Amino acid sequence: MTTSMLDSALSSERLREHLPEPGAWRPVPDVTDRAFWTAVHPATTAAMVDRAERLAGVGPWPALPASLWLDFARTGNRIRYQDPYFARRRRLAAAVLAACLTDDERWHDEVADGAWLVCEESSWCLPAHDESHGARNTHALPDVDNPTLDLFAAETGALLAWTYAVLRPKVEERGLGQRIVDEVRRRILVPQRTVDSWIWFGRRGHVGNWNPWINSNVLVCSLLLDSTREEIVTTVERAVFGLDVFVGGYPADGACDEGQLYWWRAGASLSECLEVLRSASGGVLDAFDLPLVREIGRYLHRVHIAGDWYVNVADGSAKLDADGASAHVLYRFGRRVGDAEMVAHARWLRGDGPLAESTTGVGRALLALADSDWASEPSADPPLVAQAWWPDTELLTARETGGSARGLFLSVKGGHNAEAHNHNDVGTFLVALDGHPVLVDAGVADYTRQHFSPDRYEIWSLRSAYHNVPLVDGYEQAPGKEHRAADVRCELDDTGARFDLDLAGAYPAEAGLLHWHRSVRLDRAGGQIVLSDRWAFSRVPGDVRSHLLASGAPVVLGAGALEVPTPGRTLRLSYDGAALDVEVERIDLDDRRLRGAWGDHLWRIALVVRRPTADGGYRLEIGAGRSCLANSAGHRA
CATH class of the missing domain: 2.70.98.70 (Beta-galactosidase; Chain A, domain 5)
Known part of the structure; x- marks a missing residue:
């Protein structure tokens, strides 16, 4: 499989030559490396443990009964199912970080409870996205034998893959390790390697933010959990095919016509895909020098008004969404394309707060904690371009x-x-x-x-x-x-x-x-x-x-x-x-x-x-x- 815009850096030949063996990519130390985890900045540790405490203190884990799934088909309302669905995942992500930072058995049990619940869910996608009975058939409970790989199924897979990677001794001690691996492979990796019909995949031409958003999570699942190198190569080849369609359909000026809210899952997710491949190959598979990629990165700070206000177009929000933005992702993107204004905007976004935002996904938080350059980056003012x-x-x-x-x-x-x-x-x-x-x-x-x-x-x-x-x-x-x-x-x-x-x-x-x-x-x-x-x-x-x-x-x-x-x-x-x-x-x-x-x-x-x-x-x-x-x-x- 070859590509066009990404071909020079990410051709099939180069992927086969430079992708790692299973288990070789481990960019974040696991929980047993106490020297690493106890060295995390105390304010960051305190903020993350405090968030985990608050989420764990709300009571029992949220329930997701069948009637709540069917509510969307009956009423068109999305949030009644989605609120507890996302609450489960936020709580699990916070517990994973607290378990790594403290190595407290209480948090390891909390992780086990959350991971078990998620593994038991009949579907990881949202009711509004379910295609298990055919394209967007949302009038029945999901077919568990035909999982839909949507945005949030992919995010769930990556959440569990990271959980396994950084807490493997503890989840295996509780008998959950193989269950996590099996569920991620069944619901995420096998469908990604075998199903071409999803619109987001790219076989039908132009794709939107679903492609880099899903692929940024799929790549993590494969590199952390796949058992053979051939599986990794196939997954990455198919992901790169879709990413090439995504980049090829982007305007040459690099603007995100969905606004800053969606940029975080369009341009930013593209950068995460490229970063994973670069990191996993020891810097060899590097597509950040593509001029269009740089222009995509420069969009965000140039639509910044001031404070947390941004120009909003389409369905984008006028205010920064703390649950979707990651200062570290923007920082790393800016470093890779050599744009000082992007780096300054990212550092300003972080301010005096913790090194990572536990609300934006456990993978984003873990990679931020493992980046020593990010920890030492001096404070900066936003560019506020003329x-x-x-x-x-x-x-x-x-x-x-x-x-x-x-x-x-x-x-x-x-x-x-x-x-x-x-x-x-x-x-x-x-x-x-x-x-x-x-x-x-x-x-x-x-x-x-x-x-x-x-x-x-x-x-x-x-x-x-x-x-x-x-x-x-x-x-x-x-x-x-x-x-x-x-x-x-x-x-x-x-x-x-x-x-x-x-x-x-x-x-x-x-x-x-x-x-x-x-x-x-x-x-x-x-x-x-x-x-x-x-x-x-x-x-x-x-x-x-x-x-x-x-x-x-x-x-x-x-x-x-x-x-x-x-x-x-x-x-x-x-x-x-x-x-x-x-x-x-x-x-x-x-x-x-x-x-x-x-x-x-x-x-x-x-x-x-x-x-x-x-x-x-x-x-x-x-x-x-x-x-x-x-x-x-x-x-x-």
Whole structure:
């Protein structure tokens, strides 16, 4: 089997020559190496043991009865099964780390309890992903003889593989060692080597984040648990085939069109796959010098606003998810591609906290603890780059002052309405002030069946009517790759950044739009953002308006101005009060994922053209306003 983009470094011939024998790759010492484990930084040890104590102290291990599995088929709700499913795995991961750090029999028993429960589960995949009765048949209990290898089955396999690798004497003492090996082989390794039909595998062409996400775990399972070198080579060859499809389908600019949340399981997981192969081969199988890989790595810090706020597109969250991010993975990625800004961003993410995040997966935590360079890396500030432009993805980020969160931050996107985890949002823009998002994208609520159904765009936060784009004579943007931006141009220099595009193609033909030219400019000298919209219809429209989603409660100051509060200053919006009316609507948030980002409310501002004409336009000036002593709802200083 040969590849294209990864072939020079990871060809079948090179894999066969340089992959290790079974059991040879052991990047983390096991529990018997007490010199290593007792030398872990005391604050890290204390944090990890404390987390294990808190999780073990909640009571009995969560139950996963059959009725809970069937609940998804009956209601479309995903979280009622997923919450206890993930709680089991978090508790087991925390116990594994506590057992390694303390070598306390109490934690070894806790690990045995958790591993036994997981091995007894009929399926390791989620009900929403089950294909054991055929493609996405979710209306029955899983077929235990036909396991589905989804994202979380793969993660579960890696969790148990690492458990076996670092605690082998203790799990074998309790009679669990062979059970763990057998279950991981049966549910993960054999299916990976024998089933080609899964979409994520790559046989059908372009694949998304499922491929590197699953393969990063499969590679670990194989190198830690497979019993023959031929099994390892076959597993790795098949993984590399899919990774090559993934990389080959990535835009040349390296942007993740799913946003920073999914970057952690797209670009970051790709780096983990490459790192495992590099480490297992003693540095010989190294694909980090591929230019595209470097660009993929550079995405995250260039969409960073400030603090834990990031530009969010598609279903990505506006806030960093501590359960999905790993500072060490980013650090190691930055070191491998030689990017100092990535390294600085990673070190800033860690701050004064522990060396590893036990919430992000036991493997990520173990590898961080075993990296002495990471332990000694000096503290750093985030790069806060002045501006970045991704021409293939049509995404811009720019800030008033490079290296500082102070002042205005702007992001604008073009693209099309069939991107990964798409929202209908061509031409939307985001504005932050002093590091706090003010004109925002809501993101996505906790997933349900509807999010992956033909009714997806009936969900309010995915519709263009709830993004910072026009509503054109009552018509919203339409889904589909054909509904896209045109005439996209971006200009960057020291004085500012300008993004121009035509939005007309994002709307259905019935809207009657000939063009809608949008220009958004960050003027550094003037300390403002200027938005200019110009349109032409084939008829005189009855209603023309543009929406702005705000994180704080807008205050209309009179004809021509309004302000949105932030924890520091207000964001002031100035417009032609004679031409535009303003309407403000409060959006109550009842979803925990949305509330976790924004609090209880968002607000939708409508700039309504008073006397619509077939040809027209307006201008909006955005800048810093007065100091605001009280924090706005939805923001946390």
